[in-house]
Amino acid sequence: MVTRLKDVDAVTIGLGWTGAIMARELTKAGLNVVSLEKGQDRIPGEDFILPQVRDEVRYAQRLELMWDNSIDTLTFRNFANEQALPIRRIGAFLPGEGVGGSGVHWGGLHWRFLPSDFRIRSALTERYGANAIPDGMTIQDWPVSYDEMEPFYDRFDKICGVSGKAGNLRGNKVDGGNVFEGPRSDHYPNAPIKSSNAGLMFGEAAKSLGYHPFPAPIAIASAPYTNADGVALGACEYCGYCNRIACETNAKASPNSTILPALRLDPKFEIRTRCFVTKLNYDKDSKKVVSVSYTDMRTGEEYEQPAGIVLLTSYVFGNVQHMLLAGIGEPYDHATGKGVVGKNYAYQFEAGANAFFEDKELNPYWGSAGMGTVIDDFNGETFDHGGLGFFGGGYIMGNTASAPPIAGRTVPHGTPEWGSEWKRATVKWYYHAARFNTQGSVYASRDNYMDLDPTYKDALGRPLIRLTYNPPDNEFKMSAYLLQKLEGVIKAMNPTHYEMHPRPKTFTVVPYQSTHNTGGTMMGADPKSSVVNRYLQAWDAHNLFIQGASVFPQQHGYNPTGTVGALAYWSARAITTSYLKNPGPLVHA
């Protein structure tokens, strides 16, 4: 029996970054908001405490904060002619679960996209000619500009207490910051975090080659900070227990540490944890989602929650799955290229290198993995692609911080994996190994997409999302170019030995690579080419607003969270200033 509950003004499906931002902005506007979160509650000061958070086995190996695949997972295949099989335990990407979502365990790298990224199709056509973009490359302009997003980027920076150095302040280039970035209206809220030793060495070498190194912008407060919502954040302790782990000083920004402390105090807000939303109940005639169905995972009881506004704020896969199950929007058909839901899946194309410096003491275990130095000379349209044979790019980073003993022991290739010789090499190089990374863009391709799996079901009997993905040739060429530039910098650092790590030609879901999945519910200029409009409002359901990286038309050469947060603030403002006064489509198709 399904219990029908009393109406609420708005409901969020999931409570990570976007759920928290939307709930906060909408309750401030006077709405009653309920957040339905599949996982457990997570409270700083109770769940993120010393010494328990500094446990590599529990968090980094056993993935305490991550997705419970016994309830829900996805299936995967490289190509459309293969049988997709379930990811029985996540590996390549690690979406979070519970209150705070992936915003609890992320690394904190906090970026804006380039102004040209937002109009990438137009920019490439203008620069390289009308026929320059290859046929299968299904990239699209964003329906918003960098200038429109800037105030919302700035707002999210000031919620998170981001540390960094501006390189373009209101159009003035600032030496030592990222001179390629779009104009910022203000400085970062906090001074840059201290770089790792390897990061400093990388910066010196990059400068000697004429590049423009700067400290990586990161949502980890370098000093105690009170954010734009009046919430106090602590300063980073450089403890090294950061990636995959929660921060006990609240220096690394999470929804739990930056937004929820104020939101939880608001009587207009309610969290219901362990509530698994199973369906958006869509009324095609009124073009509205009238309610959401969910199962209370403590009791198994089923509920129907009617809501005026529905905020689809789960991870990329959940967002796409809800749209396909509810039949909202036209599903993407790989055979014909028609349809939009599930289209333009992209997965950040990262590749890196290791270098060894036998005479340098790098103290590799302190600081976060984002504590490094970056060059952005080869990202997006900051450089000329004429004659290169590919589009896109990415930032290049020298870091090496956070080398925990189970997973962070770097030894040269060819070293045995066990035995006395392995042990000697491990000890010899532990203090002397540096890691590097390139954060490559992914210009969407027609062959990479999501649909519903015909065979496998989740714990409640719903079809799983089926992911069909292999990196396109363009991305391999792009990545080879970034690695070539990185190799030049590494050589200038004069290492004892180094190794470049290009990606294998076939994507595998086994080792960790990146949690930057994007696409599937693209934002765009019209319903034919997108699922949501420029305010993240679904074209086919005007009270449904889809949040998160599933709205990216493609992925650019930066970590997605900065843009995810900015888009949520932008969307919330459209709801509170326009939609509430006049509920209906905010853009007419």
Added chain:
Amino acid sequence: MTDETIPRRKFLVGAGLAGTAVATGLTQTAPAEAQAPAAATPPAAPQAEPLLLLNETEHAFVVAAVDTMIPADELSPSGSDCGCATYIDRQLASAWGGGAKMYRSGPYFKGKPEQGYQLPLTPAEFITTGIAAANAWSRKTYGRDFDRLEPDKRIEALTAMQEGKAAFENFNSRAFFARLLTLTMEGFFGDPIYGGNRNKASWRMLGFPGLPATYANLIDEYRHKRYVAEPQSIADFS
């Protein structure tokens, strides 16, 4: 060492003590920089930890395997003296070992390596099934169980598994070895709270300080020199 008449449990305890004596003696010749204040303290005597999940045959296999992967030498005591076998037994008995957070529904297909683990077995079942397959292969190849092999034959056998050349019946020896190696390294390098890394032996070996209160005040001071400290574990903070 390989007398088939010695009961397994007794045999193991004896072997473990011998390993400790060797390692303790050699610790004194370790480089001065590795000798943080308590590093000279001998590792705690290996107790015959009660088993949660493994039976004696399985435990004997695990002890032999972790002692081959992590032999006692000038850098550390052996894998089992560091508690790696205890760690593995406890992990297999944990919720993780029982398949928590794993998607386990069928149908089951072998799939491509790129699609990851596709067996119906939980991690605990995977290891115990793998041990049975490894011992059957060892008996066929060497005439006795793996733990009864001489050290050089153990190395040879593990290498064959690592390379997937050990033809286990209905089981992938390469995947089995990979999981066993990962578990062993977790036990060796993880926090001692889980039963491995006894006396923080691997952290002393690496120079890893364990859990800091903070490094914020040390980074600039130690820009170009090694920071060495007595390692702290979760228990030390509790």
